[in-house]
Amino acid sequence: MANIGPTELLIFVAVIAVSAAFLIGVARRSTSGPAASAPRPRLDPAELHHQVTGLIAAGKTVQAVKLVREQTGLGLADAKRYTDDLAAGRPPHRAFHPGATAPGPIAAPQPAADLATRVRHLKAAGRTEQAVFLVRGETGMDEADAQRFVDSLDGSGPAPS
Structure with missing residues (x-):
């Protein structure tokens, strides 16, 4: 084994000290992050x-x-x-x-409505793509038919027959 002089020993101790300081800093950051913050109050x-x-x-x-x-x-x-x-x-x-x-x-602020009413609400909110998705999911229509159904609904009134 080679002899270690005072300079090499000093470098070795410095590397260990820097490594230990880094690990202590990482440990402190992980315990004081978002998990340590107060929980959100429950919403109704x-x-x-x-x-x-x-x-x-x-x-x-x-x-x-x-x-x-x-x-x-x-x-x-x-x-x-x-x-x-x-x-x-x-x-x-x-x-x-x-x-x-x-x-x-789960209790929602508004009662459940028929498909046409929900589609109208989605259209009024500018969410036509979600309206088409809703129609396809509940009726089994293909995308083109669902799009025609959504387009045929105006802002109010009954659904087309």
Whole structure:
């Protein structure tokens, strides 16, 4: 083994000290990050619905799913379904989760409406693509037929027969 002189020993100790300082800094950052911040206060169902709908309209679907998970305790798949239901204009459903007594619709601020009314609401909000998706999902129409149905609906009145 080669002899280590005082210069090499000093370099070796300096490398160890810098490495230790780096690891301590990383450990401090990971414990003082967002996880250490105060939890969000719980929202009532109408406010949650409003905030999630706003995030969806802004194209922030991931943040909407995250908010649903934080506020309801739902798993990822159920929170995604809740968000997808809202995006498609359907009343959201919940699955069994801690605190839920039975599966079924979650209270929404507005009662569920017929397909034509929901399509009109989506069109009025400038969400024609979601309206077509809703029609296709609930009727089984192909895209062209669903688009014609959506285009045929005006802002008010009954659906065409």
